[in-house]
Amino acid sequence: MSNEYMTDEEYAECFMKFWGIRKDIARLLTEYGLKKGAVVLDIPSGHGLFALEIAKIISPGTVHAIGLMNDVETFENLSRSLQRDNSRLLEGIQYHAMDGTRLGFKSDSFDFVVNFLGFEDINMTRGKEGIMQAVRECARVLRSGGIFQLTLCLEGEEPDEKIAREAFEILGCNALFYPKEYYIQHLTHCGIKVCDERWFHTHRKMTARQAREELSFACTEIPIIFSSYGISTISFDSLWDRLKDRIEAHGMAYYSHLCVLIGEKP
Numbered sequence: 001m002s003n004e005y006m007t008d009e010e011y012a013e014c015f016m017k018f019w020g021i022r023k024d025i026a027r028l029l030t031e032y033g034l035k036k037g038a039v040v041l042d043i044p045s046g047h048g049l050f051a052l053e054i055a056k057i058i059s060p061g062t063v064h065a066i067g068l069m070n071d072v073e074t075f076e077n078l079s080r081s082l083q084r085d086n087s088r089l090l091e092g093i094q095y096h097a098m099d100g101t102r103l104g105f106k107s108d109s110f111d112f113v114v115n116f117l118g119f120e121d122i123n124m125t126r127g128k129e130g131i132m133q134a135v136r137e138c139a140r141v142l143r144s145g146g147i148f149q150l151t152l153c154l155e156g157e158e159p160d161e162k163i164a165r166e167a168f169e170i171l172g173c174n175a176l177f178y179p180k181e182y183y184i185q186h187l188t189h190c191g192i193k194v195c196d197e198r199w200f201h202t203h204r205k206m207t208a209r210q211a212r213e214e215l216s217f218a219c220t221e222i223p224i225i226f227s228s229y230g231i232s233t234i235s236f237d238s239l240w241d242r243l244k245d246r247i248e249a250h251g252m253a254y255y256s257h258l259c260v261l262i263g264e265k266p
Helices: 008-032 049-058 069-081 084-092 119-141 159-171 180-189 208-225 236-250
Strands: 039-042 062-067 093-097 110-114 142-153 193-201 204-206 257-264
Touching: 008 049, 008 142, 008 193, 008 204, 008 257, 039 049, 049 062, 049 084, 049 093, 049 110, 062 069, 069 093, 084 093, 110 119, 119 142, 119 180, 142 180, 159 208, 159 236, 180 193, 180 257, 204 208, 208 236
Parallel strands: 039 062, 039 110, 062 093, 110 142
Antiparallel strands: 142 257, 193 257
């Protein structure tokens, strides 16, 4: 199925709503024992939107979300904007400013360790070594019999999907996902047996105007958000000059194919 262009209205809310996929993945985890009272780690949690979907299922359990200090501030802003019904769930979310490669939790602390597209940030800030360290830490804090869930964006070979992958390679900040086998190898090495693989699809792509806005934001804001890590990007003008014609012809995929890996710690 080819990706469809987003309307401007859809693009304006796509990050926050994400076509309900965060909710769908949280529900998927109930097949693996996610239930009321669970203790869950979301690493890294970003805005905390996935943590909120987990909290809806496990309340009165606890989600420990981790991220950078600016993530904590963003989560606090989100908390103030939530409607009353959702705001009650915030009592079950504890947000920590913490490095995903050095978790400040005791071993065997969590029933679930979950993630929604956050490992590209770990790759951006810590590189491949950081991914390995983060996986080791996740395995350490996960209880025996616990479940590890990882969400990756793995674009396909359609022209708009190749453009999306290439754009983030050219961007220069290392905000990348690797083939699923790379993560499976590290999970296995750390004693987590991958027992399931599920796919979710947005089937969406951006128009040239939307892609221009998306890439301009990335070039401007990523160096600011991750300034403490010395991360830089190519200039927007240079990036756009290289991709403009192809984006105008084909559009640019927006997280069109998501691979969810689920593993268990013996």
